[in-house]
Amino acid sequence: MTEQSVTQQGVNHLVVVGNGMVGHRLVSTLRARDGDGTWQITVLGEESRPAYDRVALSSYVDGASEQDLRLDDAGLQDDPLVTHHLGDAVVEVDPGGRRVTTASGRTLGYDALVFATGSYAFVPPVTGRELPGCFVYRTLDDLDAITEAAAAAVATTAPGRRSAVVVGGGLLGLEAARALRLLGLSPQVVEVAPWLMPVQVDARGGALLHRLVSEQGIAVRTGVSLTGIVRDRDRLVATLSDGVELDADVVVFAAGIRAADGPARACGLPVGPRGGVLVDDRCRTADEHVWAIGECAALEGRTYGLVAPGYAMAEVVADRLLGGSARMRPEQLDTSTRLKLLGVDVAGFGDAHAATEGALEVVVDDPVAGTYAKLVVAPPSSTGDASTLLGGVLVGDASRYGALRPLMGAPLPADPVALISTGGAEPDASALPDSAQICSCNAVTKGDLCAAIDGGAHDVPALKACTRAGTTCGSCVPALTRILQQQGVELSTALCAHFDHSRAELFEIVAGAGITSFSALLSRYGRGRGCEVCKPVVASILASLGTGHVLDGEQASLQDTNDHFLANLQRNGTYSVVPRIAGGEVTPAGLIVIGEVARDFGLYTKITGGQRIDLFGARVDDLPAIWRRLVDAGFESGHAYGKSLRTVKSCVGSAWCRYGVQDSVAMAVELELRYRGLRSPHKLKSGVSGCARECAEARSKDFGVIATEQGWNLYVGGNGGFTPRHAELLVSDVDSATLIRTIDRFLMFYIRTADRLQRTAPWIESLDGGLDHLRSVIVDDALGICADLDAAMQRHVGSYADEWAGVLDDPEKLSRFVSFVNAPDAPDPTIRFVPERGQAIPAPAPVLLGVPEVSAR
């Protein structure tokens, strides 16, 4: 099969070998810049999936889908000048005939060929490395296979913990260890160097990292190598160079990568001393029609295993193909790294090992705080100028990475010790030159960002869209916010036209100043009469602070209709009623009462996704009578109408299930009763699973609990809805008391600081430092507010009262539940039902729009 590229006059054919991040960047950049369509492009990919974000590979185990990881290729899919052949690797390149042949036998001619084949995982040549249960950690297919093997191991009933051995203690190895832990295995990391992450950090930083990683439940052995793997019944035994034998269900090789330069070697192109297709600073190989970019390229002899230099190479080749004269610049080969996982912050940048002649090291090592920081500076000149920063290492706290890394090569603005001491000088981004690189993944400088801001990009999403800054690893996003502020862009957090404050600020004002009414808050801190935005927000804040029944006094006028009638408004003006069924546990007698109420009031009945029962079609004037029957039978409000805790879903747990390891139903009931009625910025959902099989789908909840042999794992920040998110692990193997205390704090901290209608996932994302910051606040009490949060939750638990009963016991409140003030018993004539599958549903709405004025007669 030969495909002749049908090219028009003046159109050249480019073949890109490899569809990873760098190849994808080349194609998207070339298409963006080649407005005249001078290049027709064919992409040949070995993997059958569309290009995806390999940097974020590990998030796949956290629940990110392939779709989430897919690189933005909307424009390329439909581009007539771009053709993808995926799952079809190149087997032969004929530079003389300018032709490539693929595994499927496809032959393509080219005017230019770019190798972007990336790299493959290095597997040390030990015996047993081909055994089932041994994997590499490189592609989504690898992760699928590892997930499957881990699930099979977890599902066995053999005694003892299920474990994994990770070969390699570098960045990838630690990510793999974390992924394996998430999959329910106990990981052990084996690193041949004397310390972890030997490329990025020095010996002392590595020693601290070892300690911090061990504290996260990951066993580490350094200075030893793997010598062999043998099969022992259903498991593997890995033997180390010191004679130790480790049992493992899974062995993962993450011991480095090698340039995938096979096809280039085979066609006789020169390669570097340690692999990689040799290219010059134009990224051109020895053949003038052949280029190489990314991890498969040896730029002047050296390969780069990071995406940022690869992207820079892609930009250079795109420019060259269009007749430009771009060359790789030394600063684009920056190998700075910041890694954050398991709550351990690590960064290495520039000359981390002080290899520069005469370089000096300034170290602040605080084993008590668990932080290590080192700056490498050039020796001071005789003229007494400030020291020049050459590089550094940060372990335990890398929050200054974003500020320090752009200073590389520049004179330090302050004493180096002060720059890395707790409470020391904070480098100011406004002092940075325009050439300082803010986003190293995409080589975006401060000057690029300022130009984009001048061009109208006035918030972080707009900056991301037009510069690509912050779209790869995300570590520079806080810097983007600071630069926006320094450029004079005001990021408005005003709640609405009536308050200039954000919800979080209003919460602090209400709590701090002891304000108990909307009118008092409005007169002192706002303007006008309020609106449908600020009134429910303030109502929610007042309710979170426990100011009595939500329909007391002025509060009644603030509640959205659902909270005002303690039921859920449906499209025809009727309401639905959901009694609480804590944990989804209900007695037969209770079920019968619900059935009788639904029957007697003609309510449509449906089981909800939260393990309870929704009764639809209740008229306002029927609500009290419906509640009376339910309350008398021992039910209470399920708060389905509130921005508050909805349900805590559970599986049946150890009480019945032969796999359950904890009593998930009892825990779910306890949690639901503890947090019932708690008003929050958005609805809250929870789930408790009794084992790692996760039948309660807890990881799709705002706070999800999964039982372990030792106790409970708590996951936070999950949700379904428009943008589904998996919850992330906050704490693991904690006892019940610790679990509940941690959830108490999580919820109270969320209630105090989240924006209006911000669910927990975007809230956590918005925290500077994300999940790790959250953990430091509510687990390590970094802000010293935990006692406060605990007390606030104690007040909520102590003051809870059923809102339905509160109305039934109050004639004044009851009097509001009428159809018409002057005809309390007259049914609303607009409410009409039709039968459907044996129940009543709303009759189709009359077509009203287009009629300028409507009055029902």
Added chain:
Amino acid sequence: MTTRLDTPTAVPARAGEAVSCWLTVCTVERLLPGRGAAALVGGTQVALFRLADGALHALGNIDPFTGAGVVSRGLVGDRDGEPTVASPLHKQVFALRDGRCLDDPDVRLPAFTVRAVGGDVQVGLR
């Protein structure tokens, strides 16, 4: 001008229309400040609002976007000083003074004449 207590054939007077007599629908106390309530005037559903400053407003109660009788259950507030109510279903905002929809110039609720007399809320009839 007379005051009527009830009639099944009553028609509420639009704002600006001549009022022939008044229908008492409830006491002022019965309306929560800053909140609405529905009343039935003849066959017409009227949404009554009592603002925190004592002002009374009456609009049609049928949400023109959905046909549901829910306007009285919306949250009141203001937009640039103009007193408003937001439909509780999809939150379109209407001016309390004349029923204009501030989010859709093609839509309007009827506005009716209403007054407070001797502690009673009265709706004007045609």
